[in-house]
Amino acid sequence: MVVVAKSRYPSVWAREAAERAAEERRAAEPPSSPTRAQIVRAAVEILDAEGLDALSMRRLGAKLGMGATSLYWYVANKTELLDLAIDEIYREVEVPEEGHWQLAASVFAYSMRQTLLRHPWAARLIGTRANIGPNSMAVAEKCLALFQNAGFHGVEADHAVTTLMAYVLGITTTETAWRETVAAAKMSVEEWLAQHKPAIEYAVRDLPRLRSLMKEVQGDVDPREAQAVRFDFGLKAMLDGLAARLPAS
Numbered sequence: 001m002v003v004v005a006k007s008r009y010p011s012v013w014a015r016e017a018a019e020r021a022a023e024e025r026r027a028a029e030p031p032s033s034p035t036r037a038q039i040v041r042a043a044v045e046i047l048d049a050e051g052l053d054a055l056s057m058r059r060l061g062a063k064l065g066m067g068a069t070s071l072y073w074y075v076a077n078k079t080e081l082l083d084l085a086i087d088e089i090y091r092e093v094e095v096p097e098e099g100h101w102q103l104a105a106s107v108f109a110y111s112m113r114q115t116l117l118r119h120p121w122a123a124r125l126i127g128t129r130a131n132i133g134p135n136s137m138a139v140a141e142k143c144l145a146l147f148q149n150a151g152f153h154g155v156e157a158d159h160a161v162t163t164l165m166a167y168v169l170g171i172t173t174t175e176t177a178w179r180e181t182v183a184a185a186k187m188s189v190e191e192w193l194a195q196h197k198p199a200i201e202y203a204v205r206d207l208p209r210l211r212s213l214m215k216e217v218q219g220d221v222d223p224r225e226a227q228a229v230r231f232d233f234g235l236k237a238m239l240d241g242l243a244a245r246l247p248a249s
Helices: 012-028 036-050 057-064 078-092 101-118 134-150 155-184 189-203 208-217 223-244
Strands: none
Touching: 036 057, 036 078, 057 078, 078 101, 078 134, 101 134, 101 155, 101 223, 134 155, 155 189, 155 223, 189 223
């Protein structure tokens, strides 16, 4: 006797048709991997290594080993991708929730500066779009709490946060722009400075104060170290100024 296994399909043709339909459905579904978080991290890696202009859906797809079309299951366009990338780097920003407010504000400022130096493309974007992602909003919430706990009331706490953030962004944006200029010239910092030294000396030839300052800052000082010292000077001055505006206890 021949035993025939039961099938839920009435014929081979019905089974094959069902299998083809299932294949088409699977092909239309977004791939199970990578996740959106992995896509965003890959975008940040491209931005860090190659800059803003290098990022495209095609370039990102190639890095992930997937077609650019598949990326649209996760993000609608490059603009959305940049919003997600900006919010991703805010994960790295530290805002202490304990300790003296000036120390906590300093930790935040240094952390924000280092984050922007690690991701120089971000300095060009912050302020050009609404940074209302969960990570950036969490940083804003902690900063607001920091200044409220220091004794700033109402909208003045927000003014203090905005003032500090404007200082960090302003000075660091200039610093990252200079570093990108040097990198684009394919020179070391020392080579770049040596190339421009004659023009600078000529520019200050009739300006005694600037000429004297130039002589003072020349030497073996690392320009990046000098930038850090300058940042520290301005930060301390700003925090001292904010402290002077606190209500008398």
